Amino acid sequence: EPEVTQTPSHQVTQMGQEVILRCVPISNHLYFYWYRQILGQKVEFLVSFYNNEISEKSEIFDDQFSVERPDGSNFTLKIRSTKLEDSAMYFCASSERGAGPNQPQHFGDGTRLSIL
Amino acid sequence: DQQVKQNSPSLSVQEGRISILNCDYTNSMFDYFLWYKKYPAEGPTFLISISSIKDKNEDGRFTVFLNKSAKHLSLHIVPSQPGDSAVYFCAASGGATNKLIFGTGTLLAVQP
Secondary structure, three states: OOOOEEEOOEEEEOOOOOEEEEEEOOOOOOEEEEEEEOOOOOEEEEEEEEOOEEEEEOOOOOOOEEEEOOOOOOEEEEEOOOOHHHOEEEEEEEEOOOOOOOOOOEEOOOEEEEEO | OOOEEOOOOEEEEEOOOOEEEEEEEOOOOEEEEEEEEEOOOOOOEEEEEEEOOOOEEEEOOEEEEEEOOOOEEEEEEOOOOHHHOEEEEEEEEEOOOOOOEEOOOEEEEEEO
């Protein structure tokens, strides 16, 4: 069964450094998402991306964050200057079409980001 | 943000019995509800969903019930198996947005 793949599985970065998290969505999917889960908290929506542009973003997704689909397969999340509070599990997801009946989002296994 | 709530942090069930996981929501705009299962060190895995125009959806051992008037949904697993032991998340979306709003999860332990 097709799956969403994320790399790396664990990223350790010094505070203030830039980090890029990578995702390969399911190949025929058109909608892409990033979520994060801080330890002990809920899974939170960050951003959705469709047709090469951001379709929606949360309050968390400030100017330090950016997303890109640099080629036909990868979808990346960049954090420009990391802060301690960015430490979390970051999940990439994709769906074939937008939300609605029979349009579930499928998630990758996540990247654990640890900011020192 | 308490739009989706799972009030039971954990549930323990004997193998072969029914597991019932509950979820409440507050936003009337939600029109699509999903259940995900999550094992440690893995991402959420989609299990089953239901549209707000239905009150029940069944897929094998998994059935989701939706009570719109009570803003409540539940996931029934029958019969429960040890491999079902995981954290179960309820999620919802609706209105003009695709984003999923997640509950806090319920840890299900199925005892052999």
